[in-house]
Amino acid sequence: MAEEQQTDRRTYHHGDLRRAVLTAALDVIRADGPSALSLRDLARRAGVSHAAPAHHFKDRAGLLTAVxxxxxxxxxxxxxxxxxxxxxxxxxxxFAVEHPAHFQVMFQPDLYRPDDPELTAARARAAEGLRGQIAGLPAEGRGPDARLAGVAAWSLAHGFATLLLSHNLAGPVGGQDPAEVFRALAGLLFSTDDERHPRDPGGPR
Amino acid sequence: MAEEQQTDRRTYHHGDLRRAVLTAALDVIRADGPSALSLRDLARRAGVSHAAPAHHFKDRAGLLTAVxxxxxxxxxxxxxxxxxxxxxxxxxxxFAVEHPAHFQVMFQPDLYRPDDPELTAARARAAEGLRGQIAGLPAEGRGPDARLAGVAAWSLAHGFATLLLSHNLAGPVGGQDPAEVFRALAGLLFSTDDERHPRDPGGPR
DNA sequence: GGCGCAATCTTGTCAGTGACAAGATGCTTG
DNA sequence: CAAGCATCTTGTCACTGACAAGATTGCGCC
Incomplete structure (x- = not known):
């Protein structure tokens, strides 16, 4: 994998250095965490000089902001x-399982610039998606306070994902599919009562 | 500037350098996150030479393991x-709110040595505490699978705490006491059904 | 009391890193 | 085809973590 990127580049310009550095960064983060990130190492992996990435991301915080x-x-x-x-x-x-590097960075605001316009826009779009689903909840399913229900749902999903990624659920969930385990968890929180104490696991849709 | 720690130390030995470095580290992490940690900076804050902390913690990972x-x-x-x-x-x-630096480090295993014996012992003690409370749950309150109930409870608390510390709940919870907000959240998850639907009288089981 | 040892701290050093500055290269557009 | 600009390179500096070797001191033990 290193060949093409490191030595075969004969042109002065890389072509898509921004994307190359980003994916290399995601690889490193997935393997060893954000603290193992080195701009110079990413430059080496992409086969460019040590200062090349700076032109696309300004600095380390800029790169993580893009992530x-x-x-x-x-x-x-x-x-x-x-x-x-x-x-x-x-x-x-x-999403957390399939994009662990993204997820890890997203929720460590001290690593990037939280006020970046492009980032805040994307975050607002994501929040809007969640808000919409909460509004669509049946009244009996969400309890007295919709805002509270939203925080509960987000906390449950976020906590499960975070514990999963930090290898804290190896025992309880074992080798099962995390998404399926979470479906069962969600059944405990928001559901009709018969779904909450189910007789048959092959639940409704 | 930090007279007592930086200049007033007249003895060759610090006295309690380990504790001093540890608390300084917690200050830095609380303010700027673990990535802002610098062993040399901590040494300066404690008023000792740049290599002194290494004797107590071996290296950066050792310090974070201790945290x-x-x-x-x-x-x-x-x-x-x-x-x-x-x-x-x-x-x-x-705990997460009062010890944010500890909490942040604890759940980033890539920052420290997860197999450290002292650490694993302490973690086992904490897990034991949680396990005990789950065992004490009334049978109707925890659904069919106790293990699942434990994961749900941990996920909810952990997710709420994590979102709180990453400044993602500033809007929803506002200036309220986080512990109280969570108490309400927990009411949504594990409770008798009438507590879950305060007006709903029919409590099927 | 004092000797020796081990813990603690210091000084010195090296490779690696992030950030910045200034110059080289080549695409692109008028 | 020439000017302009985005992209990449080379060079440099302060800072950092890690290691090695020496200085200082507290402490047990005779």
Whole structure:
């Protein structure tokens, strides 16, 4: 994988350095966490000089801002297609599992610039998706305070995803599909009461 | 500027350098996150030479391992006094709010050495506290699978705490006491059904 | 009391890093 | 085809973590 990027580049310009650095960064973060990120290392992986990435991302915080923004954008697109609140939660968890590097960075605001316009826009889009699903909840299913229900749903999904990524649920969920486990969890929170104490696990849709 | 720590130390030995470096580290993490940690900066704050901390913590990972271990120990002590599962959740959230630096480090295993014996012991103690509260749950309150109920409770508390610390709940919870807000959240998850639907009289089981 | 040892701290050093400045290269557009 | 600009390179500086070797001191033990 290193060949093409490191040595085969004969042109002065890389072609798509921004994307190359971003994906390399995601690889490193997924493997060793954001603290293992080194701009110079990313430059080496892309086969360019040590100062090349700075032109696309300004500095380290800029790179991580781009990662977070891309993450919020991906999340927003995922949530936009959700059927209901439970499905949105499942998608939230699936997003975290499939894009762990994005997810990790998104929720460590000290790593990037939280006031970046592109990032805040993407984050607003993601939040809008969640808000919509909460508004669509049946009145009996969400308790007295819709805002509280939203915080509860988000907390449950976010906590499950975070614990999963920090390897704290290896015991309880074992080798099962995280999204399916979370579907069961969500059933405990928001559901009709018979769904809450189910007789048959092959639940309704 | 920091007279006592920087200049007034007349003895060759610091006295309690380990504690001094640890608290300085917690200050920095609370203010700017773990990525802003610099061993040399901590040494300066403690008024010792740049290599002094290494003798107590070996390296950066060693320092953060000590922080995480101390965090798990504090958490275990807090959870040990809990009345029930809901109270344990409230204490979990309160711990995160009162010890944000510990909490942040604890759940970023890539920052420290997760197999450190002292740390794993403290973590086991904390987990034991949670497990005990789950076992004490009334059968109707926890659904069909106790393990699932535990994951749900932990996820809810952990997600709420994490979102809180990453400044993602500034809008919804406003200036309210986080612990109280969480108490309401916990009411949505585990409760008798009439507590869950305050007006709804029919409590099927 | 004092000797020796180990813990603690200091000084010195090296490679790696982020950030910045100034120059080289080549695409693009008028 | 020439000017302009985005892209990339080379060079540099202060800072950092890690390690090695020496200085200082507290402490147990005779």
């Amino acid at each position: 977070a923004a891309e993450g919020y954008d991906l999340l927003a697109r995922t949530l936009a297609d959700a059927d209901d609140l439970k499905d949105a939660g499942v998608r939230y968890v699936r | 995480a271990a101390e965090g798990y120990d504090l958490l275990a002590r807090t959870l040990a006094d809990a009345d029930d599962l809901k109270d344990a959740g409230v204490r979990y959230v309160r």
